[in-house]
Amino acid sequence: MAITLTESAAKHVAGFLQKRGKGVGLRLGVRTTGCSGLAYKLEFVDEIKAEDLRFESHGINVVVDPKSLPYLDGTELDFAREGLNEGFKFNNPNVKDECGCGESFNV
């Protein structure tokens, strides 16, 4: 399995990295807080750590720490627009249920 980006997500990530002026990729992660158990983490990467797992999707380096991978394996990250709001969306096959707003979830 792997972590992938949609083409639209990859294009936006590349744009944001360029605007930011530094960074080598995108980090996806999970932490064990949130109203429904787990919460997603989405960050720029300045430094890849030795234990990190690396994927490449549409030319973007995607980095995941090994503890997060089981929760995220198979995830496709998409970029979506809802009205005036826009941002990234995790299409995560591992999720069983999530809180109303979707910021945290359970597997």
Added chain:
Amino acid sequence: MALLQIAEPGQAPEPHRQRLAVGIDLGTTNSLVATVRDGSADVLADAQGRRLLPSIVRYAPEGVEVGYAAQAAQITDPQNTIVSVKRMMGRALPDLADARRFPYRFVDAAGIVQIATRAGIRTPVEISAEILGALRERAEKSLGGALDGAVVTVPAYFDDAQRQATKDAARLAGLNVLRLLNEPTAAAIAYGLDNASEGIYAVYDLGGGTFDLSILKLSRGVFEVLATAGDTALGGDDFDHRIYCWALETTGTGPVSPGDTRMLMARAREVKETLTSQHEVAFTASLQTGETIAATLTASEFESITQTLVAKTLAPVRKALRDARLTPADIKGVVMVGGATRMPHIQRAVAEFFGQAPLNNLNPDEVVALGAVIQANVLAGNRARDEDWLLLDVIPLSLGLETMGGLTEKIVPRNATIPIARAQEFTTFKDGQTAMALHVVQGERERVADCRSLARFELRGIPPMVAGAARIKVTFQVDADGLLSVAAREQTTGVEASIVVKPSYGLSDAEIARMLQESFANAAPDMVVRALAEARVEAERIVDATEGALRSDGDLLTAAERIPIEHALAAVHRVAGQDDHHVLAAAVAALNAATEEFAARRMNRGVERALTGRSVDALG
């Protein structure tokens, strides 16, 4: 599911903890709202992709309209369509010199401006709140949640009343104001000058109808506004007007109808914008009378017809530099703000004046809003602590107190950076004086009558003492938003009184400029006025003291010794009304000399009284 944003490494927010902060540029002509998304600041667009919101509010029969919808009705419903409300913020009706030029029904009432609209009586604060509310709604739709806070920008020259009015409008719109930020400072932040090397920067802001020049100093990550200057009646619209006049002149067209004027001005604006990238543009239009206008304007011709306008912007530039005691060579970088700065000959004139190319790679219409949100993001806690910084602003006119003789004592000097606290000690003038009236004034002139009155209050409960013995510490404090509070405290008893300057008055930058010019023009007569007033106060003080002493200790003098003192007293009374302070000062000096021996004897008596009946040990 929620849409997520990319965070800085190690700073992904807790769920539901992302603090949504926005920066708002509340402009005279257009307003903008910006936020930080995915690590970079960006201006938010409406559903049609438009990034600017015209600062226009219409009270329509079916409800309130803001922005483009209101703009469309500007001509058909002028009394209920309010434009340029920023010019009325924090002002009273008499402050508005050009009130008659507005088509509104102003309510004839004291205090702040009120306008009768279809929806009832509205104040500039309420009207501005409609604009801010529309921006807030746009931001909340874009960010998918309620806002935690906003930074709203104001011109550097806004006085206390105008800043307070802006804050009130934001609160009324349901915004939590993290702080107000000066527009030039915001522009400098947008260019990342806060991370640049230390030095002095100039911000050249040519908007639609106003021009502002600010000098900022960056040291150890702290911005300080050294000086500001500007022209309230100079902007991009004046360039349009020159093209409009040129078109009528070259084609020999006579006076045109108001509708045609609006159409031609709009055409002139397009021509101006096109000339930014092209060497010549055809100006064509057909009038309501059936006439057609056709002429070709070249870039060099445009430059020559607007050269005086460009030169006019350089006068405030020189003035601000003079105020800050700097030369163009001291300026490390120049930031361009406002759509009108896109004109190539303005860029060239600025580059020539400062001897360097100005910073212009950000959109000059958006740069202020972008800087505001970068600051808002820090204040909302979305950035690491060590990246935090403080911003300092400046006081446009000196703040002071009225002292005896109607003179101004400046406590906080003009162009002092804020936040600031300055204290000075004052004392009583009369024996047994138990109260003191404090009159807070703003201005550069020596006489209170020539300055602007901000507030009055009284300090009561001063213990009775001889004149000059009480120590009253007066503290002026201006907070980060430029709001003034004044406190007076009698040092021995601790009795206190204080006041916060209320937004009942307003000063425009035109008035500020006028008051400054008057203070320069009247420097010499003001000096004479001050010398005379001081001499009169001194004369009154010494006459009071001498007469009091003669009453209480007259027995120390023989009748013969008393005569010269009486003579000298009479001489002071005689010349007190004259306008020559030298004569008055001479008479006072003579009285001083005549009472020298008397004063020495009184001193001896005082010491004897104090020591009588006390043992040497007790005095040890």
